[in-house]
Amino acid sequence: QVRLVESGGGSVQTGGSLRLSCLASGNTTRSSCWGWFRQAPGKMREGVALSHPGGGTPYYRDSVKGRFTITRDNAKNTVTLQISRLTSEATAIYYCAADSGGHWPCLPNAYEYNYWGQGTQVTVSS
Numbered sequence: 001q002v003r004l005v006e007s008g009g010g011s012v013q014t015g016g017s018l019r020l021s022c023l024a025s026g027n028t029t030r031s032s033c034w035g036w037f038r039q040a041p042g043k044m045r046e047g048v049a050l051s052h053p054g055g056g057t058p059y060y061r062d063s064v065k066g067r068f069t070i071t072r073d074n075a076k077n078t079v080t081l082q083i084s085r086l087t088s089e090a091t092a093i094y095y096c097a098a099d100s101g102g103h104w105p106c107l108p109n110a111y112e113y114n115y116w117g118q119g120t121q122v123t124v125s126s
Contacts, residue, residue, distance in 0.1 A: 002026045002115040004096045009120030016124070017084040022096030022117060024077040033099045033106030033113070035059070035070055036081050038092035038122075045095070047108020049081055059106055063089065086124045093119040 008020040020036065035050030035058070049070035050059040058070045069082040083090065097113040099106075 002029055002032075002098055004098060004115055004117035006094065006096045006117040006120040009094060009122045011123045011125065012086055014087055014124055014126045016086050017082070018086065018122060020081040020083065020094055020096075020120060020122075022079045022081075024079075024098065029077065029098045030074050031101035032115075033101075033103050034072060034079050035097065035106070036079075037095045037097055037108070037110060037113075038090075039095070039119075040092040043092075045110045047110070048094070050106040050108060051079060052104070052106050053101070059108060061108065083122075086122075088124050088126065090122060091124050093121055095119045 003025045005023050012018055031053045036048045037045050038048050039045040048061050049068050051070050051072040067085045072079045096117040098115045099112050100114045
């Protein structure tokens with residue numbers, strides 16, 4: 001089992017920045033796809049940024065490319081998401097998620113991820 005705990009959400013004005021962190025405990029996530037999803041009210045959960053277990057170019061949703069950066073530190077069991085130039089479109093609950101390993105490449109399909117954090121709210125206002 002893997003336990004994921006997010007932190008760092010909050011309220012920010014349009015154009016601002018936030019840093020989300022996810023700490024994993026329990027079994028290792030070294031072989032897992034690990035990253036971030038979000039779910040806005042009335043919308044489906046969508047993959048935002050995902051890191052591959054062996055490194056390489058992360059997956060980013062098209063709408064966040066150039067503004068979101070995912071960083072994975074296997075030694076510290078953390079994955080962070082630096083988000084900048086926020087718009088109201090980013091308002092959502094952000095979830096940290098990891099799969100049980102074996103997927104390549106890492107795709108933004110929520111059903112492939114076994115472990116989820118409790119979520120952290122990000123609210124962007126003008």
